[in-house]
Amino acid sequence: MNERDGEQQTPLRTYSEAVDWINGLIPFGIRPGLDRIYALMERFGNPQRRLKFIHVAGTNGKGSSCAFLTSVLVESGYSVGTYTSPYITKFTNRFQYNGEDIPENVLLELSNRLYPVVQELAATEMGSPTMFEVSTALAILYYAEVCYPDVIVWETGLGGRMDVTNIVTPIVSLITNVGYDHMDILGDTLEKIAGEKAGIIKPGVPVVSCAEQPEVVQVIKAEAARKNSTLYLLGEQFNYNRGELGDGKQTITFKGPFRDITAEIGLLGEHQCKNASGVLMVLEVLRQYMAFILDDEDVNRGLRQTAWAGRLELVSKEPRIVLDGAHNPEGAESLARSLPEIFQYDKLILMMGMLSNKHHQGYFKHILPIVDTLILTEPDFRRKMDAEALLSLVEELKETAAKPDLEIIVEPDWRAALEKLKSQTKAEDLGVVSGTLYLISDVRAALLHQTDSEKGW
Numbered sequence: 001m002n003e004r005d006g007e008q009q010t011p012l013r014t015y016s017e018a019v020d021w022i023n024g025l026i027p028f029g030i031r032p033g034l035d036r037i038y039a040l041m042e043r044f045g046n047p048q049r050r051l052k053f054i055h056v057a058g059t060n061g062k063g064s065s066c067a068f069l070t071s072v073l074v075e076s077g078y079s080v081g082t083y084t085s086p087y088i089t090k091f092t093n094r095f096q097y098n099g100e101d102i103p104e105n106v107l108l109e110l111s112n113r114l115y116p117v118v119q120e121l122a123a124t125e126m127g128s129p130t131m132f133e134v135s136t137a138l139a140i141l142y143y144a145e146v147c148y149p150d151v152i153v154w155e156t157g158l159g160g161r162m163d164v165t166n167i168v169t170p171i172v173s174l175i176t177n178v179g180y181d182h183m184d185i186l187g188d189t190l191e192k193i194a195g196e197k198a199g200i201i202k203p204g205v206p207v208v209s210c211a212e213q214p215e216v217v218q219v220i221k222a223e224a225a226r227k228n229s230t231l232y233l234l235g236e237q238f239n240y241n242r243g244e245l246g247d248g249k250q251t252i253t254f255k256g257p258f259r260d261i262t263a264e265i266g267l268l269g270e271h272q273c274k275n276a277s278g279v280l281m282v283l284e285v286l287r288q289y290m291a292f293i294l295d296d297e298d299v300n301r302g303l304r305q306t307a308w309a310g311r312l313e314l315v316s317k318e319p320r321i322v323l324d325g326a327h328n329p330e331g332a333e334s335l336a337r338s339l340p341e342i343f344q345y346d347k348l349i350l351m352m353g354m355l356s357n358k359h360h361q362g363y364f365k366h367i368l369p370i371v372d373t374l375i376l377t378e379p380d381f382r383r384k385m386d387a388e389a390l391l392s393l394v395e396e397l398k399e400t401a402a403k404p405d406l407e408i409i410v411e412p413d414w415r416a417a418l419e420k421l422k423s424q425t426k427a428e429d430l431g432v433v434s435g436t437l438y439l440i441s442d443v444r445a446a447l448l449h450q451t452d453s454e455k456g457w
Contacts, residue, residue, distance in 0.1 A: 010112045011112065011115050011116075012108060012111050012112050012115060014108065015104035015105070015107060015108050017108075018107055018108045018111035018112075019091045019107075021111060021115070022091075022111065022131055022134050022135060022138075023091075023131060024131075025118075025128060025129065025130055025131040025134055026130075026131045031127075031130055033162055034162065034164065034166060034167055035126055036121060036126050036127075036129045036130070036133050037129070037133050037136060037137065037164045037167050038167060039121055039126060040114075040117060040118070040121065040129055040133065040134075040137045041137060041140060041167060043117045043120075044117075044137075044140075044141065047140055047141065047144030047145060048140045048144065048167060048168050049169075050144055051081075051140070051143055051144055051149075051152055051168070052150065052151045052152065052170075052171050053151070053152045053153075053154040053168045053169075053170040053171065054069060054151060054152070054153050054154060054170055054171065054172055054173075054174065054282060055154050055156070055165065055166075055168060055170035055172075055173045055174070055200045056069075056153065056154065056155045056156065056173075056174045056176070057155075057156040057159070057160040057163075057173070057174070057175050057176070057197045057200045058174070058175050058176025058177050058178065058197060058210075058211075059176070059177055059178055059179035059193070059197075059328065059330060060176065060177055060179060060271070060328065060330050060331050060334070061176035061177060061210070061271065061274070061275040061278075062084075062155050062156070062176055063084055063155070063308055063311070064267055064272060064275045064306075064308050064311055065174060065176055065275045065278060065279050066082055066084050066153045066155050067267075067306050067307070067308040068265075068267075068275065068276055068279040068302070068303060068306050069153045069279055069282065069283075070082045070096070070099060070153050071099075071302040071303070071305055071306040072279070072283060072294070072298065072299050072302030072303060072306075073150075073151060073153075073302070074098050074099060074302065075298040075299070075301050075302035075305070076292070076293065076294050076295065076298040076299065076302065077293070077298070078149075078150040078151055078292070079097070079098055079147070079148070079149045079150045079151075080097070080098055080099075080149050080150065080151055080152070080153060081095075081096065081097055081139075081142070081143040081147065081149035081151075081152035081153070082096040082097075082099075082152070082153045082155075083095060083096075083136070083139045083143075083152065083153070083154050083155060083165075084096075084153075084155045085132070085135070085155065085157055086437050086438070086441075087441075088309045088310050088437065088440065088441045088444060089309070089441065089444075089445065089450060091107075092104065092107060094135065094139070095107070095135075095138065095139050095142055097142075097143075097147045097149060098149075102142055106142065106146055107138070110138050110141050110142060110146075111138065113141065114134060114137055114138060114141070118134060130164075132157050132164055133164050136157075136164045136165060136167070140167075151171070154168060154170065156197075156200065159193075159196035159197060159199065160175075160196050160197045160198065160199040160200040161195070161196045161197075161198070161199020161200070162196070162199065163199075163200075165200075166199060166200055169202050169205065170200075170202065170205055171205065171286070171290060172205065172206050172207070172208065172282055172285050172286065172290075173200050173201055173202065173205055173206070173207040173208070173229075174207070174208045174209070174278055174279075174282050175197050175198065175200070175207065175208070175209040175210075175211060175220060176209075176210055176211075176275060176278060177209075177210050177211050177212070177274075177330065178190060178193055178194045178197055178211050178213065178216045179193075179328060179329060179330035190213055190215050190216050191215050191216070191218075191219055194211070194215070194216040194219035194220060195219055195223075197220075198219055198220050198223040198224075199223075201220075201223050201224055201227050201229050202227060202229070203227045203228060203229065204227070204228055204229060205227075205229055206229060206230045206231075206232065206285050206289070207220075207224055207229050207230070207231050207232070208231075208232045208233075208278055208281045208282050208285065209231065209232070209233055209234065209278070210234040210274050210275070210277065210278040211233075211234075212234065212235065217233065220233070221233075232257070232281050232285065234274070234277060234278065234281075237256070237257050237281070238254065238255060238256045238257060238277065238280075238281045238284075239254075239255045239277070240252045240253060240254050240255065240273060240274070240276075240277035240280075241253045241255070242270060242273045243262070245268075245341070245342075248266070248268070249264045249265065249266060249304065250264070250265055250268065250272070250273065251263070251264050251265075252265060252273045252276055252277060254276075254277050254280040254281075256280065256281060256284050257284075258284055258288055259284075261280055261296070261299070263276070263280070263299065263300050263303050263304075264300065264303065264304045265303045265304065265306065266303065266304050266305055266306050266307060267306055267307075267308060267311060267312070268312045268338065268342050269311075269312050269334055269335075269337075269338035269341075269342070270334070270337060270338060270341070271334040271338070272311075276303060279303075280299075283299060309323075309444065310323050310324065310325045310437060310440040310441070310444060311323075311324060311325060312324050312335075312338060312342065313444075315444060315447045315448060316431075316447050318427075319422055319425035319426070319427070319429070319431055320343070320345070320425065320429070320430050320431060321421065321422070321425065321430075321431040321432070321433065321447065322339070322343070322430065322431070322432045322433070323432075323433050323434075323440050323443060323444055324432065324433075324434050324440075325434070325435075325436070325437045325440045326363070326367075326434050326435070327354060327355075327363070327434070327435050327436050327437070328362070328363060329362030329363055329365070329366060331363070332362070332363040332364075332365075332366035332367045332434075333366040335366075335367065335432075335434060336366050336367050336369065336370050339370065339430070339432065340370065343430050345428065345429055345430035346426070346428040346429050347372040347373065347426070347428075347429040347430075348370055348371050348372050348373075348429070348430050348432065349371075349372065349373040349375065349421055349424045349425050349429060349430070349431045349432070350367065350371045350373070350374050350375065350431075350432045350433075350434060351375040351377060351417050351418065351420075351421045351431070351432070351433045351434075351443075352367075352374070352375070352376065352377070352390075352433070352434045352435040352439075353376070353377045353378050353379045353384065353385070353387070353390075353414060353417075353435045353436060353439040354379070354384075354385045354390060354435050354436055355379070355381065355383045355384060355385060355436050355438070356383050356384065356385040356386075356389075360385070360390065360393055361393055361396075361397070364393055364394060364397050364401060365397060365401050367434070368394070368397060368398075368401040368402040368403075368406070369401060369402065369403065371402070371403065371406060372403065372405075372406065372407065372429075373406075373407040373408075373409065373424055374394065374406060374407070374408045374409070375409045375411060375417050375420055375421055375424075376390045376391055376394070376408065376409070376410045376411070376417075377411050377412060377413070377414045377417035377439070378412045378413075378414060379414065379435070379436050379438040379439035379442070380414060380438070380439075380442055381436070381438040381439075384438075386412070387410045387411070387412045388410065388412075391408065391410055394408060409424075414439060414442060414443065415446070418433075418443055418446060418447075421433065
C-alpha cells in the first residue's frame with residue numbers, strides 16, 4: 001500500500017465512509033462459497049469458534065423467526081446478538097445487541113480493522129471479499145470482541161450450504177420453510193433449493209424445520225440423517241393449533257415432544273403462527289438439552305412483544321396503509337390470506353415493485369384475486385424490474401387470476417406511485433405496499449418521516 005502509516009491504520013474516517021466502503025464492494029456481487037470468509041476470519045484467529053449461534057435459514061419467515069427468538073431470549077435474561085439482512089432503515093440494523101443497533105463509532109473502528117485485510121485478500125487470486133462477506137466478518141468481530149452475547153441469532157443471507165454465514169457451527173439450526181426464491185442462484189426445483197437450505201445442518205447439531213412439501217421434507221430428513229442430527233419437524237415431532245385472533249394479537253397452542261405451551265403472539269397472519277411454533281421448538285431444544293432457563297412468563301411476554309418492520313405493519317391510519325415485504329409466491333399466498341382476515345375494508349389498493357431476478361408470476365397468481373386497484377412501480381435499486389415488464393406479466397394473468405374490473409396504474413417513480421396510493425385509498429379502503437424490501441424501506445421512511453433511512457442488502 002502507498003498510504004502513509006497513519007492513513008493506512010485508519011483509512012476510513014467517518015461512519016458514512018465505512019458504510020460507503022462496504023457497500024462499494026457490492027459490484028463484486030453474490031459469489032457463493034466460503035473460501036474468502038474462512039481466509040478473512042483466519043487472519044483474526046477465528047473468533048466465531050468462541051460464540052454460540054442459532055442459525056436460521058428458509059425462504060420466508062427468517063426475519064420474523066429471528067425477531068421472535070431475540071425478543072424471547074432477551075426477556076429471559078440472556079444477552080443476544082442478532083445478525084439479519086436486508087435492513088429496513090439503517091446499515092447498523094443488521095448488527096444488533098439486545099435489540100439495539102451497533103454504535104456507529106464501533107462500526108467505523110471494526111471497518112478500519114477489516115480494511116487492510118480485505119485489501120490484502122483482494123490482491124490474491126481469491127479476489128476481493130464481497131459486501132456480505134465483509135458485513136459477516138464485521139458481525140463476528142462485534143460479537144466476539146466487543147459485546148460478547150450469550151447467544152447469537154444468525155440469519156443466512158441466501159440459501160445455506162454456500163452462504164457466508166455457514167462458517168459457524170451453531171448450537172441449533174432452524175429451517176423455516178422452502179419455496180421458490182433466488183432460483184437463479186439456488187436452483188430451479190424445490191429439491192435443489194431445499195438442498196441448499198439444508199446445507200446449514202451440521203454434524204450432531206439438532207435442527208428444527210417447518211417445511212411441509214413432501215419433496216422438501218425428504219431432502220431435509222436425508223441431510224439430517226447423513227449428519228447424525230436430530231430433526232424436529234412440524235407435523236411430526238411438534239405441531240400447533242391456532243386459537244383466537246383479536247386486539248392485534250393471536251393465540252397458538254404449541255404441542256411439542258416435551259410439553260404443550262399456549263402463547264399469544266404479537267405478529268399477525270396465520271404464517272406467523274407457523275413461524276412461532278418453529279421458534280418454540282427451538283426454545284424447547286435449548287431448554288431441554290442446553291440448560292437454558294426459559295420461564296413460561298418470559299417466553300410469553302417475548303412472543304407477545306415481538307415486532308418486525310415491514311411485515312403486515314400498519315404505518316398510516318389516514319389513509320390506512322399496510323406494508324408487507326411479500327416478494328415471492330409463498331409470501332403472496334400468506335399475504336392474500338391474512339389481509340381479509342385481519343382488516344375490514346371495501347376496496348384493496350395494492351402498490352408493488354420488484355427486483356428483476358424473482359419468480360413473479362406465482363406472486364401475481366396469489367395476490368391478484370383480492371386486488372381492486374393495482375399500482376405498479378419500481379424500487380430505487382439497481383436490479384429493479386421495470387414497471388412495464390410487471391404490467392406484461394399481469395396482462396397475461398388478467399383473464400384467469402384477476403377481478404374482472406381490476407384497475408391498473410403504471411407509475412415507475414415510487415414517490416409518485418405512493419401519492420397515487422394515498423389519493424386512491426378512501427376511508428373505507430385499505431392501501432397495501434408490497435414487493436421487494438428495497439421498496440418497502442423507502443416507502444416506510446417516507447410515511448414515517450424518517451430522514452436517516454439508508455436501506456439496502
